Amino acid sequence: MNVFYEESGSFKVGSIVSRNDASLQVDTQHGKRAKLKAANVFLEFSSALQDFLPAAEAIAADIDVDFLWECCGDDEFGFDTLAADYFGHAPNAFESAAILIKLYAAPMYFYKKAKGRFKSAPEETLKAALAGIERKKREQEQVDAWAAELAAGTLPDAIRSHLMPLLYRPDKNTLEFKAFDQASRASGLPPLRLAHHVGGIPSVPEYLMAGFQLEHFPKGLGFGSYAPATVPADLPLSEVQAFSIDDAATTEIDDALSVQWLDNGNIRVGIHIAAPTLGVAVGSDIEKLVHNRLSTVYFPGDKITMLPDDVVQQFTLQEGQACPALSLYVEVAPDFSLVGFDNRIERVNIAANLRHDQLEQVFNEETLAADGFGPDYAFKKELVWLWQFANAREAFRGKTPDPNRPPQVDYNFNVVDGKVIISVRKRGSPMDKLVSELMILANSEWGRMLAEADIPAMYRAQSMGKVRMTTRPEPHIGLGVAQYAWSTSPLRRASDFVNQRQLVAMIRGETPQYPQGDAMLFALLRDFDAAYSAYLGFQDKMEHFWCLRWFSQQGISEPTASYIKEDLVRIDGVPMRQRIPGLPELAAGDRIKLQIIRIDELMQEIEFRFIEVIERKQQPAAAASEQPA
Numbered sequence: 001m002n003v004f005y006e007e008s009g010s011f012k013v014g015s016i017v018s019r020n021d022a023s024l025q026v027d028t029q030h031g032k033r034a035k036l037k038a039a040n041v042f043l044e045f046s047s048a049l050q051d052f053l054p055a056a057e058a059i060a061a062d063i064d065v066d067f068l069w070e071c072c073g074d075d076e077f078g079f080d081t082l083a084a085d086y087f088g089h090a091p092n093a094f095e096s097a098a099i100l101i102k103l104y105a106a107p108m109y110f111y112k113k114a115k116g117r118f119k120s121a122p123e124e125t126l127k128a129a130l131a132g133i134e135r136k137k138r139e140q141e142q143v144d145a146w147a148a149e150l151a152a153g154t155l156p157d158a159i160r161s162h163l164m165p166l167l168y169r170p171d172k173n174t175l176e177f178k179a180f181d182q183a184s185r186a187s188g189l190p191p192l193r194l195a196h197h198v199g200g201i202p203s204v205p206e207y208l209m210a211g212f213q214l215e216h217f218p219k220g221l222g223f224g225s226y227a228p229a230t231v232p233a234d235l236p237l238s239e240v241q242a243f244s245i246d247d248a249a250t251t252e253i254d255d256a257l258s259v260q261w262l263d264n265g266n267i268r269v270g271i272h273i274a275a276p277t278l279g280v281a282v283g284s285d286i287e288k289l290v291h292n293r294l295s296t297v298y299f300p301g302d303k304i305t306m307l308p309d310d311v312v313q314q315f316t317l318q319e320g321q322a323c324p325a326l327s328l329y330v331e332v333a334p335d336f337s338l339v340g341f342d343n344r345i346e347r348v349n350i351a352a353n354l355r356h357d358q359l360e361q362v363f364n365e366e367t368l369a370a371d372g373f374g375p376d377y378a379f380k381k382e383l384v385w386l387w388q389f390a391n392a393r394e395a396f397r398g399k400t401p402d403p404n405r406p407p408q409v410d411y412n413f414n415v416v417d418g419k420v421i422i423s424v425r426k427r428g429s430p431m432d433k434l435v436s437e438l439m440i441l442a443n444s445e446w447g448r449m450l451a452e453a454d455i456p457a458m459y460r461a462q463s464m465g466k467v468r469m470t471t472r473p474e475p476h477i478g479l480g481v482a483q484y485a486w487s488t489s490p491l492r493r494a495s496d497f498v499n500q501r502q503l504v505a506m507i508r509g510e511t512p513q514y515p516q517g518d519a520m521l522f523a524l525l526r527d528f529d530a531a532y533s534a535y536l537g538f539q540d541k542m543e544h545f546w547c548l549r550w551f552s553q554q555g556i557s558e559p560t561a562s563y564i565k566e567d568l569v570r571i572d573g574v575p576m577r578q579r580i581p582g583l584p585e586l587a588a589g590d591r592i593k594l595q596i597i598r599i600d601e602l603m604q605e606i607e608f609r610f611i612e613v614i615e616r617k618q619q620p621a622a623a624a625s626e627q628p629a
Contacts, residue, residue, distance in 0.1 A: 004043040004052065004097050005036055011101060013052050016044075029053075042079075042100060042116055045093035052094070059098035060105070068102060069109045072120045079103055079116050108133075139175055146179035151186060155198040163200045164210040167191055196602055203418075204545055204601050205301075212538045216297075216531070223308045226285035231314050232278050232324055238344070241351040242272050243379050244317050245435050247412075248355045252296065252305065252491040253317040256325070256350055257438060259382040266339055267332045267385065271442045272325040272348045273488050276307065276315040277500045279324065282513055286311060291524060294531040296492040299542040301415030306492055315491060319353040326500060326507075328442050336392035341445060343507045352378055360431055363387075368430055387430045390437035397440070397480035401428060411575045413546055419553060420546045422574055439488045440479055446503055447473055447485030455502050455512045457485045458495040458525050469495075469529045471521055494528050541604070547574040548601050556596070560614060563590040580608050589617035 001016050003026060014026030014034065025035050029049050045052060063086070071085050083091035083099040091099070103110045103118055108129040110118040121129070146156045159166070162176045170177045184194050192201075201207045213221065240258035258270035280286045290306060297304040305312060317323050325348040331339040363383055367374025373384050394400060408427040413420060425432075450457045451473040460467060461474035461484070473483035487503060490496040498514070498521070505512040514521040550573075551559070561569040563586040567579045571594075580594065591614040598607040 002045050002047070002049050002052065003041045004045065004056075004093070005041045006104075007036065007040060011053065011097070011104075013049055015049055039115060043093050043096055047093065052097070055094050056097035056101060059094055060101040063098065063102045065102060065106050065109055068099075069106075069120055069126070072110070072118070074120065076113055076117055076119045079118065082118075143175050143179045143182060146176070147182040147186065150180065150183035150194065150198055153198055155195075155200050160200060163195055164207075164214055167195060167207075168211045168214050192602065201602065204604075205542065208538075208541060208545065212297075216534060217304070221304055223289060226289065226308070229276065229279040229284075229286055229311050229314055235278075235324055235345060235347045237322055238270075238272075238325075238327065238346045238348045240270050240272075240348065242270060242317070242348050243352040243354055243382075244319075244350065245354045245359060245431060246356070248357050251309075251316065252307075252312050252489075253353060254489045254491050254496075255435075255439065256317045256348065257382075257386065257435075258348070259385060262331070265334060267334075267389075269330045269332055269386070269389065269438070270348075271328045271330070271438055271488075272317065273327070273442070273500070274315045274317050274491050275324040275326045275345070275500065275504075276311065276490055277497060277504055278345070279314065280311070282501075290494050290497050291527075294494040294528045295535055297535045297538065299539045300413035300420065300546045306494065312491055317348070317350045317353075319350050322347040322349050326503060328446065330441065330445075332389060336389055341449075343449075343503070345504060345507060354379070356431065360429065363431055365430060383434065386434045386438070390430075390434045393437045393441060394433065399480050411543075413543060415546065420550050422546070422550055424573070440481065440484070443484050443487050444479075444481040446487045446499070447483040450485060450499070450502055450506060451483060453506045454516065455506055456514055456516050456518065456521055457487075457499045457502050458521075458528065460484045460486060469525050471525060493532070494524065495532075498524060543575060544604060545601065547571075547576050548599050548604070548606055550574060551596060551599060551606070558593055558595050558611065559608075560591060560593050563588060563592060569594075578606070578608060580610055583610050584613070586613070587617055591615040591617075 002013055003016060003024065004011065004013055006012075012028060014028045014036075017025040017027055017033065019025070019038070021038070023035055023037055024041065025033060027033050047055075068082070068086060072082050079100045080091065080096055082103075083096045086099060087095050100116070104112075108126060109121055111121060113119050146159060149156050150159070155163070156179075159176050159180060162174070165171070166177055166180050172178075172181075180191065180194070184191050187194060187197075189197060195201050238258075240260060242256040242258040244253050244256040246253055254274045256272045258272065260268040260270070262268055280290075286307070289308070293304075293306045296306045315324060317325070325346060327344045327346055327348060329342040329344065331341075333339050359377075362375055362377040363380075368384065368387065373380070409424050410427050410432075412423045412425065414423070415421075447457060447459055456471045459470050459473055460476055461470050462468075462476045462478045463474070467476075467478070473485070475482055476484040485499050486493060486495045487499040488496060490500045501513045504510075550556075556573075560572045561578075561580075562572070563569050563583070564577070565588060567581055567583055568577055569580055569583075569592065570577050583592075586592070593611040593614055594608040595611050596606065597609050598605070600606070
């Protein structure tokens with residue numbers, strides 16, 4: 001005797017060797033002996049073992065599942081009962097097995113209840129399930145059609161509108177992703193390569209910007225609607241004539257300086273900071289924008305401002321205007337020691353917006369070393385004294401430059417119509433030092449004042465080589481100050497905007513917006529720190545791309561570099577560090593020549609090969625030991 005049974009979700013047949021109440025031993029149709037539970041056996045038959053399953057499956061293939069569903073009624077039923085109703089007579093083993101095969105193959109039509117027993121699906125449930133199958137069929141046809149277009153090198157419009165999310169933050173449940181993934185696998189191209197192949201990447205900067213915007217500005221770069229800021233008109237007017245020093249492209253002019261010679265022989269330095277907090281109400285739409293954007297984003301060729309342009313124009317320290325400002329006046333003795341401080345909320349006359357490219361031509365190390373400090377120019381007396389004061393402040397912080405250390409440089413990127421100009425400016429120039437020292441002075445002293453008033457703020461602290469944000473004053477070892485509260489760029493950074501709110505409350509003797517332990521301040525600090533780091537990372541990524549483009553535009557195939565350590569070098573002319581495998585033994589500062597093997601702008605990759613040593617700063621220790629005594 002033979003049996004028809006179910007095992008591991010499939011039907012099988014076998015010849016009975018032996019049996020007891022709970023189990024049987026059978027020889028399967030493939031000649032293997034198996035033990036199976038009696039509960040898994042549905043039928044016994046005497047027909048030839050090898051012919052039974054093919055015959056039953058052939059009968060099942062001819063059964064109309066919809067008609068079968070109509071035959072079974074609403075009550076629970078056994079498969080043998082349904083077989084009798086369907087065929088109109090007592091079924092044979094082949095017909096019973098065929099009905100069972102069909103019931104198992106149509107789980108949407110029939111629900112399994114117990115061994116050999118089923119219940120038909122409700123009509124509405126079945127219709128919904130069948131509609132789902134039809135929908136999936138149509139969706140797969142659409143996926144296949146899109147994948148075919150991609151394989152042919154064409155980007156379907158439906159996928160084009162979703163391309164950047166597909167590349168950066170794909171939703172794997174969408175048809176667009178399934179089609180793109182299917183085409184990527186079929187072509188063997190990674191997603192980004194495939195997108196470029198079908199014309200979906202108009203330019204690498206646009207691709208990088210789209211990814212950044214998707215992550216940090218998902219609602220777009222616009223500011224939406226907001227209630228306008230108001231410029232306070234009742235502020236006292238300062239008697240000073242201040243000037244700013246900024247890059248030619250700067251529109252958010254946050255800081256300006258003034259110098260007054262006092263009758264007692266001392267000098268009063270004014271550090272004047274734009275004061276948007278005076279016209280932006282607490283909880284207003286514009287403050288919400290500050291808390292949401294957190295910082296201006298800078299990158300070669302453009303920027304994304306923290307504040308709307310009209311607000312910037314209201315509070316930027318524009319030449320020829322009396323602008324609202326938060327001023328720190330520092331009285332300085334002739335020996336450059338600090339005598340006293342005075343805070344004022346006022347309007348300041350901005351006499352000039354001095355620009356780097358013009359000022360540096362007449363105010364530089366060479367002119368300052370000349371007799372009479374070089375040619376005449378606007379604010380020469382003030383600038384020369386401020387430079388001398390800045391040198392004294394630098395020495396006071398213990399940060400006097402080491403003449404034996406190679407000068408550090410800053411790189412400026414100017415992008416016009418897809419062409420990049422990378423200019424180099426030595427860091428620590430008189431102009432840079434003057435501004436940075438005065439800003440360090442303001443940020444450290446305002447931080448001290450806030451701490452003494454027991455008013456929390458956003459501080460930058462550095463210890464053990466790590467820089468972090470904190471709401472309490474802690475030393476910044478790198479700058480050599482006891483505390484450092486970012487306060488001098490409120491048009492560009494939320495940290496400075498928040499700190500200015502606290503400073504204004506301190507000066508006016510009002511309750512600060514953020515008291516000690518305020519959860520909102522901690523949240524803003526955390527969000528600002530994360531956003532600021534992400535924005536800098538995006539700037540680095542964009543600058544890296546333009547460095548790659550610069551090599552190609554300049555036709556540079558054999559750049560030079562300076563060795564740093566291990567296999568790390570600094571490429572000349574661009575802000576790029578690169579690891580070069582296979583370098584010989586080198587000492588820090590050694591100059592080498594490299595060859596560019598490959599540039600892949602799309603993948604942001606560049607490959608170099610070492611050619612030769614150009615100049616050795618010192619002889620490697622191993623080589624020196626081999627020289628004769």
